[in-house]
Amino acid sequence: MxxxxxxxxxxxxxxxxxxxxxxxxxxxxxxxxxxxTSVAEAMAADARRAGRLGSRGQDDRAAAEEGVRAAAARLLGSHPDDVAFVANTTQGVGLVAAGLDWAPGDRVVVAAGDHPSIVLPFRARADAGVEVVEVATGPGAALDPDAVAAALEAGRVRVVAVSWVRADHGARADLAALATLAHDHGALLCADLIQGLGALPCDLGAWGVDAAAAGAQKWLLGPHGVGVAHLAPDLRERLRVPAPSQHHLEGGSGPLPHGPTARRHESGSANHTGRAGLGAALALLERAGxxxxxxxxxxxxxxxxxxxxxxxxxxxxxxxxxxxxxxxxxxxxxxxxxxxxxxxxxxxxxxxxxxxxxxxxxxxxxxxxxxxxxxxxxxxx
Missing domain, CATH: 3.90.1150.10 (Aspartate Aminotransferase, domain 1)
Structure with missing residues (x-):
């Protein structure tokens, strides 16, 4: 683009x-x-409908939210089946950190000084023997690709985790190049998108990004407490679902027959009002282009x-x-x-x-x- x-x-x-x-x-x-204003009004309108209709309005809410999912997929360069609603960036990154089948000695590569939302969910897996390895940033860069390559060459790297845009000085990472580098060494690329999504064109599918997440409350023009995650099909088949929901179980094998899409990672009751606001925000961005x-x-x-x-x-x-x-x-x-x-x-x-x-x-x-x-x-x- x-x-x-x-x-x-x-x-x-x-x-x-x-x-x-x-x-x-x-x-x-x-x-x-x-x-x-239109985002606030969409949220208020959803709340008013909930008061007026109660349970009788839930089917319409759910149908409308699939339109929001599709709009989010278009902005992400993803597919609706690859998009899950999350509460925030940290929860979206946490789906990967909590879902992979870690073994002692597995490593995650992050950029020195990167935002806690992309780092802490992986640090929390120290209980499984996961080591978080910090690599240097280049001058004016989000991270140094040579340092990432060296860390990957050292072995046992399962994930490269990085902010697309750094929250401190705004340096942007080349996600397509990082995805290729990670995949060449058998690793995944997981990205925090929150400082770029809504401000910069995004094409996760073309770039080969395995997982990514963003809360809505910054460049997406949306409210707090709602966001989106992208989970590529090959990855989500490998992820444990840490908080399964009755709403996303379908026919299949195993004790918990999860549905095939990223919806399997949406736990519990939905933030309907937040999703209504996100839908209005995405409409603003989509109309502008x-x-x-x-x-x-x-x-x-x-x-x-x-x-x-x-x-x-x-x-x-x-x-x-x-x-x-x-x-x-x-x-x-x-x-x-x-x-x-x-x-x-x-x-x-x-x-x-x-x-x-x-x-x-x-x-x-x-x-x-x-x-x-x-x-x-x-x-x-």
Whole structure:
């Protein structure tokens, strides 16, 4: 997929959907999205229907959610049968960490300093003798492919686990290249997608990614407490189901005849209201188009990086094609990141302090005025 760059001033996503945009330059999507009005209304409408219909509305809810699953599959570059609803990224990654048949001495390769959501579920398998091996990151990179290759050559690696986009400085990993590298050594690739999905075109099927997950509350424009996981067919046949649900048992062999799709990993009662919100969010993104969203996000991030550098900030985020993202992290000389974020907030600019830096993250509903406000506020620090 190519990333088309819209003309300056184009609003790919409707700014009117974001109430906070009326009085703040909100540049903190990498922490959480301001809930779009249509998403909030979809959740409220679902709750109202539940009050009005009770159990009589459940069949319609379930049918609608299959449409949400299909929309998620399109955004992921997956297939609906390969998509499971999860509560969050950690739960999705945990399906792999808890589901594989580990043996003492098995190893998992992760990038040094990567987000806990992709690391901790595997560290928790120390009880099964699993070793988590940290590899170096390259300059401005999510991780060093040569270091990954060396770890794989050392043997016993079952999984390479990585964030597609790093939460600290926004470096993007090449998932297709990593999948090939992992598969060549008999390992799986498991990815945390949360800082890229909804902002960058995604094609997990073409890339050969075995497992991936993302919560909805960042670039997907959705609520907390719901997300999606991709589980390739060959992998999910090998995964133990740690919390089986009566809703996803079908005809088959064994004491628990799990259905053949990724739905087998959806445990217990569904978060219907969260899924309704996710459906509305996916509709916003789909109407805009992944390529247009990515082009807008990239253009705004480039403008932020250039403008912040011009006023003396040290830009830590790589902006080369294919390695950057919607995240722009900077250090402001002589000012602690937390203090800088507090002062920016007082000036009407919302950002985050992460990894000793100020992290800005613009989505496709942001505009050039938000970029200008951020640059001016940093210049005034």
């Amino acid at each position: 190519t990333e088309a760059t819209p003309a300056p001033g184009d609003l790919v996503l409707p700014r009117a959907e974001i109430p906070v945009a009326a009085d703040r330059a909100y540049l903190d999507t990498a922490y959480m999205t301001p809930l779009p 992944p390529a247009a969203v990515a082009g807008r996000v990239t253009a705004l991030a480039d403008a932020l990086a250039d403008g912040l550098a011009d006023v003396g900030a040290e830009v830590l985020s790589a902006r080369a094609a294919g390695s950057g993202s919607g995240i722009v992290s900077v250090r402001v000389p002589g000012i602690d990141a937390a203090e800088a974020v507090a002062r920016l907030d007082a000036a009407g600019v919302v950002a985050a302090a992460r990894a000793d830096a100020v992290r800005f993250s613009a989505h496709a509903w942001n505009d050039e005025g938000d970029v200008a406000a951020a640059v001016a506020a940093v210049a005034a620090l």
